[in-house]
Amino acid sequence: MKRTVVAVALMSIGLSAAQAQEVVVKLGGAAPLTGNQSHLGKDLENGTRLAIEEANAKGVTIGGKKVKFELVGEDDQADPRTGTTVAQRLVDAGVKGVIGHLNSGTSIPASRIYDQAGIPQVSPASTNPKLTLQNFSGVFRTIANDVQQGTGLGKYATGALGAKRVAIIDDRTAYGQGLADETAKAVKESGGEVVAREFTTDKATDFNAILTKIRATNPEVVFYGGMDAQAGPMVRQMKQLGITAKFLTGDGGCSPEMIKLAGDGMSSSAYCSMPGLPLEKMPGGADFRERYKKRFNADVQVYAPYAYDAAMAIITAMQKADSVEPSKYLPELKKSNFPGVIGNVSFDANGDIKEGAVTIYNFKDGAWVPL
C-alpha cells in the first residue's frame, strides 16, 4: 500500500517536470450539448476541438515556450440564464479565449461576463446583429449576421424570384423577428412591396388564420422567419389553403427536419438560405470534411468549419502577439487576416466577419440543393 503511494508521488513529480517545459493554455467552448439542439452544439465543439488538436500536433511556441492548448467545454442548454452561469464557469477556469455560444439569446448575456473578465469571445454561430453592437471590444463572429442574411433573402425574393408582392411572417423570437425585419427592409429597398406582415409563435401549429389572411393579399412570395418545426407545418397548410406563392425561409428552416415535417407540402417552390458557403464550396471544405470525419467519425452538421476558424483566429493572434494574455493578443485578433476553411477570415470594426456569404438553397429531389 505504501509503495503505491510513493510510486504515485514519483509519477506526479515526473509529470510536473515534463509540464514545466510546456505551458497549458485553456480555451473555452460553450454550446448546448444537451437538449434538442445538442447535435448542433456538439458540431460546434468538435470543430473547435479539431482546431486545437491540429495546432497542438503541429506544435505552437509562444513567448519562447511550447504551448499546449486545452479545450474546456461547457453546456449552456441554449438558455440565457444557464448561459451566464456557464460563462462564469469558463472565466473561473481561467480560459484565455472563448469559442461560442451557439444561440444569440445566450451569446448576448454571456458576452457581458466575458467582457468584464477581459476575455475575447468569437462566436461561430450566433447571427443576431446586436451581439457585435454592444461596444464590447472583444466580441467577434465568423458567420454572416442576420443583416447580411436578411438582405440576401430580401434581394433574392425581389430579384431572382421576381416577386413584387411579398408576405412576411415571423415567430416572435429574437431570431425570427430580427431576420424577418431585415428581410422586409431589403424587400422594400429593392423595389418590392410587403403586402402582409403576420405573426405566430415558436410553439404554434395552426397557421390557417394568418395564411388565409395572407392569401387575400395575393403575394408571390411568403417569407417565414423562424424554425423548421413551424416552417414544415406552415408549408403544408399553405398547400391545403391553395396558396401557390413561393415559400422562402432562413437558416432556421433550412434543415432536413423541415422537409420531413412538411411532408407532401414540399415542392420545388420552397427556398431557404444559410449564412456562409456550402461546405463543398468552401476553399478548405473538402479537406476539412475528411479530417473531421476521420477524427470524429461523424459528418459536419453546420457550424464546425466556423468554429474551427474561430479557434484558429485566436491561436493565430496569440502567435502573432507572441503572448497568450488577452490584453496582448486582442489587437492582433482584430487585425486577423488569414485564409481559413470558410474563406478569408478578417473582421470589420464591429467584429463581424468581412464578406460574410449567404447561400440560397432550393428543394429538389427530397433535399435542399444549393443554387
Added chain:
Amino acid sequence: METLIQQFINGLVIGSVYALIALGYTMVYGILGLINFAHGDVLMVGALVALQTMLFLMGMAPGMSPLVMLAIALAVAMVICMLLGFTMERLAYRRLRNAPRLAPLITAIGVSFLLQTLAMIIWGRNYHTFPQLLSTTPLQPIPGVFVTPVQIAIVVVSALLMVGLLLLVNRTRIGRAMRATAENHRVASLMGVDTNAVIALTFVIGAALAAVAGVMFASNYGIAHYGMGFMPGLKAFTAAVLGGIGNLGGAMLGGVVLGLVESFGAGYIEHLTFGFLNSSYQDIFAFIILGLVLIFRPTGLLGERVSDRA
C-alpha cells in the same frame, strides 16, 4: 367573401377539437369540481401513442389499408389513455378528494408537467411527423374556399361523439348515476350509486375523448410532440367555462365559439384596431374571454353559476 368563409371553416375545425377536449374538462369539473390540468396532456399522449402504433404497423404489415391502420392506432391510443386517466384518478386525485381545495389543483399541475416530461424522455424533444393516412388534398366546394377531407372528418367525428356522449349521460343508467354524483356525492352513494366507480368512469371517458382529439389534431397538422397538448388544453378549458362549466352542450358551443373568435380575431384584429394590434396577439383572446366571462357572466353561455364553487 372567400376569405370570410375560409376563416369560418378554419375556426370551425379548430373549434371542434377544442369542443371535444372541453367535454373532458367539463365532465370532470361537473362531478368533482376539479380542473384536471393534465387533461390536455392526455391528448398529447394519445397522439404519440397512435403515432408509435402506426410506425409499428407500417413496419409489421406494410400492405395494410390506411383506414384499418388508423382505426387500430386510434383504438390503441384510446385504451392507453383510458388506462392513464384511470391511473391518474386512482393514484393522484382520489386521495385528495377531501383535502384543502388548493391541493388537488397543484397536484393536477404537477401531473401535467410530469406527463410532458415523461413524453419528452420517451419520444424526445423533436417534432415528429404524423403519418398522413387520410387524404389532405384540398377540395374546393366553393371556388376559392378550400377544405381537406381530414378537416371534414374532424367536424363530423366531433359532432358524432358529442351526440353519443349526450345520449350516454341523459338516456342511460350510467348517465343517471353520473348526474346524481354530480349533484351530490353523499346522497348519490346513499341511493346505491358506486360513486368511486362513477368518478373513475368519468375520467376514463374524458381520456378516451382526449385520445380521439389528439389523433385528429395530429392528423390535421401532420405533427406530434410532447408539448402539443398544453395550449389546446388551456384553451379548451376556456371553452368549457365560456359555455358554462359542467354543461355538456355548453362545452361544445364554447369550443366552437372560441375557435371562431380565434380565427376571425387573427384575421381581422388589425383592421378592427387600426393596425395597433395584430395577429401576434392571437393567443390572448382565449384568456381575455375567460376573464370577461368569469367576471361578467360567471354562468357561461348556457350554464349555472359556479364561480363560487371551488
Added chain:
Amino acid sequence: MNELVAAVPWLGKRNPTAARWLIILVAIAAPFIAWQFGRSWVRILDFALLYMMLALGLNLVVGFAGLLDLGYIAFYAVGAYTFAFLASPHFDVHLPFWVILPLGAAFAALAGVMLGFPVLRLRGDYLAIVTLGFGEIVRIFMLNLNYPVNITNGPQGINMIDPINLFGWDLSRNIRIGEDFTIHSLFLYYYFFLAAVVASIIFIQRLQISRIGRAWAAMRDDELAAKAIGINTRDMKLLAFALGATFGGVAGALFGAFQGFVSPESFSLMESIAVLTMVVFGGMGNLAGAVVGAFVLALLPELLRDVAVPLQQTLFGHVLLDPEVLRMLLLSLAMILMMLLRPAGMIPARARYCHDHHLSHHLNNTPKREAAK
C-alpha cells in the same frame, strides 16, 4: 426568523440561540464556501436569493391569503422591465437605482391591484387559471409592444442595463484593497440581495402577526366566516395581491440589473410554476418554508447538472436525461408527492399569529382533550 430557527434539524428545538447564530453564520459564509467550487456557484447563490424573494412574495399570496396565483412571474417581469426602461440605453434614460426600485415596486403593486380587482369574486381553481392567463397576457404584451411604437423592444429584449449603483458605488465592479486582495462583484451582489431578503423576512414576519396577517389567515381558512366577523375581504385580497406583487417587482428589478439583459422568454409560465413549487415544497403559509424551498429547488438542478450528467456518461456512455429534463422531473414530482404525502410541505406552517410557546402549549393540550371526549 423564529420559524427558520425552529426548522434547523436537531439544534433548532434544543438550543434556539445556537441555531440562530448558525443560520446567520451560514448566510454570511455561504459565498465563501461556494467560492471554493468556483465563481459560478456564487452566481447561482445570487440567483437563489432572488428566487427566495419571489417565493416569499408568492407565499404571501398563496400561503397567507390562500389565493392561488399562477401568473406571479408577471410581477417579476414588470419589475425587471421597469428597471430596463429607466436605466438602459433603450430610451437613453439612466435614473439612479434608488429612484427606480420604488418605482418598480409601485408598478408591480399597481399591476397586482389591476389583476386583483377583476378577480375578487373568483376563488380556488378559477382564480388560478385567470391569473395564469394574466401572466401570459403580460408576457405576450412584452413580446409584442415593439409595434407600432417600440416600447419593449419585442423579442429582442433590452440589453446593456445599468448595474446596481448605491450612491456612486457600482456593485458590478470588484473592490480592490491593496495589491492582491479583491472583493469580487458577485459577493457584493450576494450581500446586497441577502440584505433585501432579510429585510423582506422581517417585514413579512411583522405583517404576519399584525391585524392584516390575522385577517388573511381568517379569510384563507373560511372566507364567509371572515366576512361575518367584519373583515373587509375585498380590501384584504387586494392588499395581498399588491404586497405579493411588490416583492415580485423588487426581485425583478434586481434581476434586471444583475443580469444586465431582460427578454420575455425569462418570464414564461414555467417560471411561475417553478416559484409555486418552491412555495409548495417548503410549506405553504410559512416563511421558513418559502426560504428553504427556494434554496433547495434553485440549487438542486445545478447540483444535478454537475453530478448527474458526468454520472450518466460514465454509467451509460451517453446522457440519457439532460439537466433540463431532470429539472422538470424534479419540479413536477416535488409538486405531486408533496401534495400526496406531505401536503404541509417540508416545514409545515404552524399557527401564524401567536407566539411559539402559546402555540406549543395549545397543540400539546388540544388533542388530548379531544381524545378524552
